Amino acid sequence: MTDRLPMILAIDDTPANLLTIGKALGSAFDLQVATSGLTGLALAMESTPDLILLDVMMPDMDGYETCRCLLANPVTRDIPVIFITAQNSPDDETQGLEAGVVDFISKPVNPSVLRARVRTHLTMKRMADQLRSMALIDGLTGIANRRCLDEALASEWRACQRACLPLALAMIDIDHFKRLNDTYGHPVGDTCLVTVASALKACLGRSHDLIARYGGEEFLCLLPGTELAGALSKAEELRQSVQDLGIPNEGASAAPVVTLSIGMAVVIPSAAMTPRQLVDSADGQLYEAKRTGRNRICCIDLHQAG
Ligand SMILES: [Mg+2]
Structure with a gap:
């Protein structure tokens, strides 16, 4: 949202109202318009605007129903919706808030009120988006x-x-x-973590594969739908790619560069097991890889092991 205009979708069955909104917002926003709930929903899905201005009284699909559909869809549910309405009794407002809208603007629309409220909700949306992504991202390695x-x-x-x-x-x-x-200092250690993390991430191609920093110098890689043989060759690719970085580590015993030990566990999940047990099994294999000389992969097929 920093390098483009905020995108606003206005949905109203009366074209004159859309013109008023367009005039009020001016050129500081990228405005898209729809004249029915249904076309508005399609446009919202396609272009995921930053904010939706929604008329309440519309034929066929009214504002309440349109809002419910927006909230029910994972693609559109985080887009803030402002009702633009001539009905502004406390009952109407309650009903709107229960339907999930963030604010109301009364008709006839006052241009400076519209602009101010739109700016406020865009700022809140941006902050909420940042919080959502920060909660799932490691601060150091990204x-x-x-x-x-x-x-x-x-x-x-x-x-x-x-x-x-x-x-x-x-x-x-x-x-x-x-x-x-200890040898090079913590800033070098941090740089090493960042470099290793991006090398590991670069090895993953499929959308469901995931690499995460689990804590300290420990990473976890999740490979859904992958048999032992495929998982092992992926682990070897991860190990090799980090060794190939050639980050000096003079004190290391396995090689004078930064290397990885990897513990791998594969299972066909069932009710008889928990995800925790898969993590613990991989951890046990990691211990084995450390114990037998590091810079290597140890694995267990939990399906075979019964
Ligand atoms: Mg209307």
Whole structure:
């Protein structure tokens, strides 16, 4: 929203009202218009505007019903809706607020009131969007955080269980990270985390694959619908890509550069198991990879292990 005009969608069955709104907003906004609830919904889906100005009284589909449809759709539910209405009794306002609108503007529309309210709600929308994304992103590396991973794991677990598909999870740890911090200092350690995170992320191609920072120098990779063989080759790609970065770590035992140990667990999710057990199994394999010399992958197929 910083490099483009905020997009406003105005829905009103009376074209003259849309003209009034257009005049009031002027050129500071990118205005789209629709003359029915139905065409408004289609336009909202297609262009996901930043704010919707919605007439209450319309034939066929009125403002209340249009608002309900917007809120029921994941694509449009976070777009703030302002009712533009001639009915401004407390009862009407209550009904509108219950329907989920954020504000009311009375007809006839006063241009400066309209502009001021639109600006206020655009600012709030921008802040809400930022909060939503910050809550799921790791501040240092910019990749998904633990909370995002936990949510994705829960939903992929259910999806793979329904479809009888395997779910692979890799727990990834930077070898001798403490020595790197001690030798080169924490700023270098932080840069290393950022570089490793982006190298790991660059290895993932499919939209459902996820890499997250789980804490400290530990990352988790979630690979839904991936068999053991595929998961292992992906893990090898992750391991190799970080070794190829050639980030110096003189104190490390496995190689003089930053390397990864990876523990992998694969399972076809069932009610007999929990996502936590998959994480714990991957963690056990990570321990095994550390114990047997680091810069390597250990794995377990929980389906085979019964
Ligand atoms: Mg009307």
